[in-house]
Structures are given as structure tokens and as C-alpha cells.
Amino acid sequence: MLSCKQLVARSSDYLDKQLTLGERLMVRQHLLFCSHCRRFLKQMRVAQATVRALPEEPVVDSQALAERLARELKDS
């Protein structure tokens, strides 16, 4: 059976669906019995979503860039 440490090592691959079916089942089976790892994975998902929600640096002046690109297109 998979240990917690092994599960943590495979957690990103699990979240990204990079595991083989066999490995996936081993993770699932471990999760059935281990509340620590269930919590860990849940928190990993929260961490992913938090990075996603972090505001992006805005485009400095998208209006000026858009004007320039539109002009370039007409000139080409």
C-alpha cells in the first residue's frame, strides 16, 4: 500500500491526471483510509485555486497597444 509520503509525492500528478490507472487506484484506496491525506489533497486544491485567483498584473496600456496594432494591420 501507498504511504502518505508517497501519496504526497504523487499528489500533483494525481491532480493533473498524470497517473496510470493502477497508481490512481492506489491513491484512491489510500484516501479511503487516511483523513490526513484527504485533508492534504483538499488543501492542495485550495492552494491551486488561490494561485488562480491571485490578481494578474494588468496590461499597462492596452488601449495604446490596440491602437498601434490596428494601425499596423491597416498598413500591412
Added chain:
Amino acid sequence: MTGEQQTRLLERLLKGEQQAFKELVDTYQGAMRAVAYAIVGSRHADEAVQDAWLAVVRNLKGFEQRSSLKTWLLTITANAAKTRYKQNRREVLLDDLPGPHGTIGDERFATDGHWLQGPAAWHEDTPEALLSREQMRECLEHTLLSLSELQRSVLLLRERQGLELEQICNLLDISLSNVRVLLHRARLKVFATLEHFEETGQC
């Protein structure tokens, strides 16, 4: 963006409609920047994106929609970055800098591989709640900045831009296993920061 929305936007772009270009820039510049950043680093990312935009305008008429607009734009960006700054391509891909709050390392596990002490519950467990505190946002930004440029790029391309791992490999010319390693290490450092902040209430 659906296929239909994309077709409509393209029609407006080809007419040279300024507002359409603004929409294009606002929608994709972030992802393009992230790709350029991964290839040439922060110092040259903006120049590479500029090059890419000009190439986009030049090739817009020839875009046949065999791939999505986003994929097409990112491929152009990657090529622009690679052409202009080939010499700057970093050799050491997997350099792993220590995160400000560490990672989830061996010290967390007993010799039999069980958690020594399992992860504690977090007070906040939604991104909105976590990011509602400015200090937390700054703390997370700080951790992201502590990652190597490539590690940070891969994380942001995956989580924020929602790219598939295969796309990241193709754009950045790195192997799938390297992408997986980079991503995992980055995520564990982010995890360690959130955990630390939840436990101590400070960065």
C-alpha cells in the same frame, strides 16, 4: 472563448477594429507574457511580447483556426521569444530555490512514510477568504517571486492560464517529466506558505 466568439472576434480584427484589438490584448496578453517570461526571463519578456504582437498582426490573415486562437497566440509568442533571445535560454532547468516557508519535505513523515503530524485544518478554505487579507496576498506574491523564473512560469501557466501540461512542454521545449517536477515543487512551496500563514497568522 467559444469557437463562434472566436470567429466573430477574428472578423472584427481583420477589419482593423480597434476595440477588437483591445479585447484581444486584454484577454491574452497575460498568458503571452507568462510564456515569454518562461523563455527569456523577466528582463526581456516585454520585448518578446511586443515582437509577438507584431507577428500576430502580420499573420492574422493566414490564421486558419486549426488550433484555438489562444494556442496560436502562445505559439507565436514562444517562437518570438526563442528567436530573439536564443542565447539567453537558461540551461539549468530544474534549479530549485528554497521557498520562504520551505516545502512539504521528508521531515514531515515518519520512517514508515506516515505523516508525523497531519496537516492542520485551515481557518479559511476558499481562495476568496484567503486572499481577502492583504498580508496573505503579499505573502503569496513573495513566495511566487522566490521561485526560479521557470518554476514560477510553469505554475502560472498551469494554474492561472489553465494550459494543459502537454501545451506547456511544447511551448517551452521541456519534457513532460520536467514540467511535472517543476509544477510539483512549486505547488508544495505555495502550500507551505498558506499553511504557515494559517498557523501563525503572519508571513
